[in-house]
Amino acid sequence: xxxxxxxxxxxxxxxxxxxxxxxxxxxxxxxxxxxxxxxxxxxxxxxxxxxxxxxxxxxxxxxxxxxxxxxxxxxxxxxxxxxxxxxxxxxxxxxxxxxxxxxxxxxxxxxxxxxxxxxxxxxxxxxxxxxxxxxxxxxxxxxxxxxxxxxxxxxxxxxxxxxxxxxxxxxxxxxxxxxxxxxxxxxxxxxxxxxxxxxxxxxxxxxxxxxxxxxxxxxxxxxxxxxxxxxxxxxxxxxxxxxxxxxxxxxxxxxxxxxxxxxxxxxxxxxxxxxxxxxxxxxxxxxxxxxxxx
Amino acid sequence: xxxxxxxxxxxxxxxxxxxxxxxxxxxxxxxxxxxxxxxxxxxxxxxxxxxxxxxxxxxxxxxxxxxxxxxxxxxxxxxxxxxxxxxxxxxxxxxxxxxxxxxxxxxxxxxxxxxxxxxxxxxxxxxxxxxxxxxxxxxxxxxxxxxxxxxxxx
Numbered sequence: 001x002x003x004x005x006x007x008x009x010x011x012x013x014x015x016x017x018x019x020x021x022x023x024x025x026x027x028x029x030x031x032x033x034x035x036x037x038x039x040x041x042x043x044x045x046x047x048x049x050x051x052x053x054x055x056x057x058x059x060x061x062x063x064x065x066x067x068x069x070x071x072x073x074x075x076x077x078x079x080x081x082x083x084x085x086x087x088x089x090x091x092x093x094x095x096x097x098x099x100x101x102x103x104x105x106x107x108x109x110x111x112x113x114x115x116x117x118x119x120x121x122x123x124x125x126x127x128x129x130x131x132x133x134x135x136x137x138x139x140x141x142x143x144x145x146x147x148x149x150x151x152x153x154x155x156x157x158x159x160x161x162x163x164x165x166x167x168x169x170x171x172x173x174x175x176x177x178x179x180x181x182x183x184x185x186x187x188x189x190x191x192x193x194x195x196x197x198x199x200x201x202x203x204x205x206x207x208x209x210x211x212x213x214x215x216x217x218x219x220x221x222x223x224x225x226x227x228x229x230x231x232x233x234x235x236x237x238x239x240x241x242x243x244x245x246x247x248x249x250x251x252x253x254x255x256x257x258x259x260x261x262x263x264x265x266x267x268x269x270x271x272x273x274x275x276x277x278x279x280x281x282x283x284x285x286x287x288x289x290x291x292x293x294x
Numbered sequence: 295x296x297x298x299x300x301x302x303x304x305x306x307x308x309x310x311x312x313x314x315x316x317x318x319x320x321x322x323x324x325x326x327x328x329x330x331x332x333x334x335x336x337x338x339x340x341x342x343x344x345x346x347x348x349x350x351x352x353x354x355x356x357x358x359x360x361x362x363x364x365x366x367x368x369x370x371x372x373x374x375x376x377x378x379x380x381x382x383x384x385x386x387x388x389x390x391x392x393x394x395x396x397x398x399x400x401x402x403x404x405x406x407x408x409x410x411x412x413x414x415x416x417x418x419x420x421x422x423x424x425x426x427x428x429x430x431x432x433x434x435x436x437x438x439x440x441x442x443x444x445x446x447x448x
Contacts, residue, residue, distance in 0.1 A: 056315070110352060111352040
């Protein structure tokens with residue numbers, strides 16, 4: 001008898017050849033079949049016994065899933081199966097979406113990023129998802145194939161709770177699309193882990209700013225990870241209303257701190273997380289302000 | 295549970311293997327192909343002891359299904375040697391004393407080899423970054439980093 005040590009439970013591996021076939025199979029087996037690409041979250045949950053799917057439906061070979069395309073007038077389209085190392089190494093991503101590359105680079109390790117994908121990071125819907133902040137500030141769109149055909153969902157309306165999204169049985173994310181960022185935009189992702197790199201975020205702060213016709217001359221967005229049931233997008237309107245000063249950034253950092261609902265867990269207490277939100281938001285916004293040519 | 299017949303090239307030799315759906319590449323290497331150099335540490339993609347080259351890229355073999363290896367080329371620690379000569383990173387790991395218990399070493403050798411393949415002259419931060427996913431509980435890493443520097447000719 002063959003045992004699959006170390007301990008993946010039994011399931012059937014299925015590799016459909018068309019999106020229709022994949023969506024139909026998933027829709028016909030709700031709660032039993034799961035679309036899978038890299039498995040970096042799936043395998044861990046299955047080994048833990050938290051997920052007990054009977055079927056893993058490998059969708060990474062389906063048409064378009066491996067395409068990484070940048071069209072200047074439109075933006076960046078990242079096929080759901082494009083791994084993070086490939087994304088990080090892409091000259092177009094580095095040039096036009098440096099925040100996305102920076103955030104992806106903080107995910108786990110090089111060898112895990114051979115398997116990890118942006119689409120997987122989004123569908124996993126962890127409040128700690130490192131690349132979600134970049135997606136939210138860039139206003140990413142999620143391309144979905146379902147039993148009724150193709151549709152597009154806004155990332156900003158995608159999350160319903162920890163591990164919960166708007167996806168229905170049969171839905172397969174095929175690509176994540178990032179519109180062209182506003183001219184002169186700058187961003188910064190600061191991640192606090194238990195060690196310098198590679199860990200899950202105790203707190204993650206994405207700050208993003210761009211020149212605009214406001215009283216300060218700028219518009220800013222902040223996304224906070226690991227401090228609410230879903231990644232939290234905060235429109236920093238107060239940073240548009242009057243000229244920027246370090247004191248105003250301090251005030252914005254307090255707004256960020258007051259908008260979170262963190263929990264105590266093994267990686268940090270709620271109080272610690274709140275205080276770190278304040279400090280890291282201040283640091284990230286200051287860094288972006290500097291990059292904008294303060 | 296379904297079985298799949300796959301063809302896979304491991305360390306240059308073509309193999310035909312029957313694998314169940316839930317078998318990982320790691321288990322296939324160790325239990326089907328008797329390549330026990332690749333170690334099972336955490337089985338969660340954290341420790342890097344199971345790292346192998348998969349179509350030229352390092353990957354945690356505990357995080358890949360065997361059935362996904364159909365048509366792939368895999369290099370394990372056993373395949374680093376060429377013509378009975380140790381790979382430079384294997385030799386410098388010995389010279390630098392970059393191992394104690396040795397359990398993490400196969401994964402570290404693969405990660406280091408992959409780094410040197412994509413970046414022949416890495417800086418120390420680049421070396422540290424490339425080895426983030428390889429945990430070692432004995433050495434304190436300093437001599438491992440020295441070994442990679444020596445293999446890069448520094």
